[in-house]
Amino acid sequence: MHINIQSAISLKKYNTFGIEEIATNFIEITDPIQLLSAFEAGIFEKDFLTLGGGSNILFTKPYQGYIIKINIKGIQATTLKQDIFITASAGEIWNDLVWYCINNNYNGLENMALIPGTVGASPVQNIGAYGTELMNIFYSCVAFDTLEGVFRIFHNEDCKFSYRDSIFKSEQKGRYIITEVTYKLDTLPSINTTYGAISKELENRNITNPTIRDIAEVVSAIRVEKLPDPSTIGNAGSFFKNPIISLEQYNKLKELFPNIISFNMPNNQIKLAAGWLIEQCEWKGKVIGQAGVWKNQALVLINIHSATGNEIFELSSKIINDVYQKFNVKLEREVNIF
Numbered sequence: 001m002h003i004n005i006q007s008a009i010s011l012k013k014y015n016t017f018g019i020e021e022i023a024t025n026f027i028e029i030t031d032p033i034q035l036l037s038a039f040e041a042g043i044f045e046k047d048f049l050t051l052g053g054g055s056n057i058l059f060t061k062p063y064q065g066y067i068i069k070i071n072i073k074g075i076q077a078t079t080l081k082q083d084i085f086i087t088a089s090a091g092e093i094w095n096d097l098v099w100y101c102i103n104n105n106y107n108g109l110e111n112m113a114l115i116p117g118t119v120g121a122s123p124v125q126n127i128g129a130y131g132t133e134l135m136n137i138f139y140s141c142v143a144f145d146t147l148e149g150v151f152r153i154f155h156n157e158d159c160k161f162s163y164r165d166s167i168f169k170s171e172q173k174g175r176y177i178i179t180e181v182t183y184k185l186d187t188l189p190s191i192n193t194t195y196g197a198i199s200k201e202l203e204n205r206n207i208t209n210p211t212i213r214d215i216a217e218v219v220s221a222i223r224v225e226k227l228p229d230p231s232t233i234g235n236a237g238s239f240f241k242n243p244i245i246s247l248e249q250y251n252k253l254k255e256l257f258p259n260i261i262s263f264n265m266p267n268n269q270i271k272l273a274a275g276w277l278i279e280q281c282e283w284k285g286k287v288i289g290q291a292g293v294w295k296n297q298a299l300v301l302i303n304i305h306s307a308t309g310n311e312i313f314e315l316s317s318k319i320i321n322d323v324y325q326k327f328n329v330k331l332e333r334e335v336n337i338f
């Protein structure tokens with residue numbers, strides 16, 4: 001099947017940071033079969049990068065290989081007793097899928113409303129927000145193996161999901177191109193309002209018995225209030241992961257910093273709020289050149305107007321260094337750096 005290779009394409013509109021870098025080659029995939037053609041043409045023997053919505057990527061230099069932009073569309077639902085299996089193509093917009101489910105009364109995606117990006121990227125970092133993670137609803141995905149030139153099916157346990165991580169972001173990073181994802185949902189709602197500001201916002205709206213639509217609307221409203229809109233201020237959401245440390249290390253920190261924000265995790269581990277750590281190092285709202293730290297959430301780095309990827313990256317290094325000096329905790333970048 002035909003593939004169209006475009007040359008010297010600006011990546012500015014393909015990454016939510018709005019970084020101006022050039023891709024030497026750019027291929028848009030609208031049908032999974034085109035991946036076979038690309039394989040036969042030897043494209044995957046060269047440098048390539050699979051691109052969805054570019055909302056978790058920072059370009060720090062021109063991309064000299066092939067950008068493989070995934071734009072495969074389609075959503076299908078199948079009902080089996082009380083389970084609903086939704087299969088969505090990788091190029092579908094995640095938030096469109098969330099609203100497709102809400103409009104059809106399928107439960108499970110509502111707490112993840114308004115996360116930017118595509119369906120194909122959703123398993124890569126096991127996206128999550130407001131107490132739900134993708135791994136809770138992920139059934140399987142189809143992915144093209146760029147080494148072997150075949151399509152493979154990954155079930156939930158194959159993906160080695162963990163906090164903001166999966167096999168596609170760790171040991172097999174870059175190898176597989178996800179073409180479709182199947183989610184297993186429920187027709188019986190199990191509303192989750194315990195996280196962050198959800199219950200407070202429901203109270204403000206006098207909602208005592210929320211539906212999944214209420215949850216999605218409330219989550220979307222909180223997000224719009226708290227996060228910069230990438231269409232006006234370039235960003236990639238949380239730049240860092242929340243660090244997970246041992247109980248022992250936490251107890252030492254708690255003695256030194258009694259107000260430290262923390263959450264219990266399985267296996268005696270503790271999750272720290274990275275935003276709080278950064279704030280304590282007085283980075284919130286600070287700007288260096290064209291790169292800045294968002295005034296309402298210190299986890300989010302922003303492109304003031306015309307930042308280079310390197311300016312953002314250097315700012316992130318300074319923050320990692322300061323947090324390490326103060327708390328002896330090493331922040332990890334969540335955003336993929338290229």
Ligand code: FAD
Pocket residue numbers: 016049050051052053054055056057070090115116117118119120121122124125126127128129168176177178179227228230235236237238336
């Ligand atoms: P891209 O940025 O294009 O790619 C991300 C990674 O996935 C890259 O390594 C890429 O190679 C790989 N990839 C992309 N598509 C495929 C594919 N089809 N097959 C294989 N690999 C692929 N994330 C959260 O988890 N929770 C949040 O609440 C959240 N909020 C955000 C808020 C804002 C304002 C922004 C800008 C970002 C936020 N993010 C959040 C991060 C981002 O939205 C997610 O990581 C999202 O899943 C990225 O999707 P994408 O299509 O833009 O991926």
Ligand code: NAP
Pocket residue numbers: 128129130131194195196197226227236237238239242263273275297299334
């Ligand atoms: P928040 O509500 O101010 O909370 C700060 C941090 O505390 C969050 O990172 C969250 O961890 C954690 N948290 C809050 N309530 C919790 C609870 N009941 N149990 C366990 N952990 C709790 O956070 P926010 O910045 O406004 O973000 C809200 C949600 O959207 C979070 O889930 C966040 O992950 C998600 N989000 C993600 C991105 C991204 O790019 N990855 C960007 C924006 C928002 P978790 O992050 O582990 O959930």
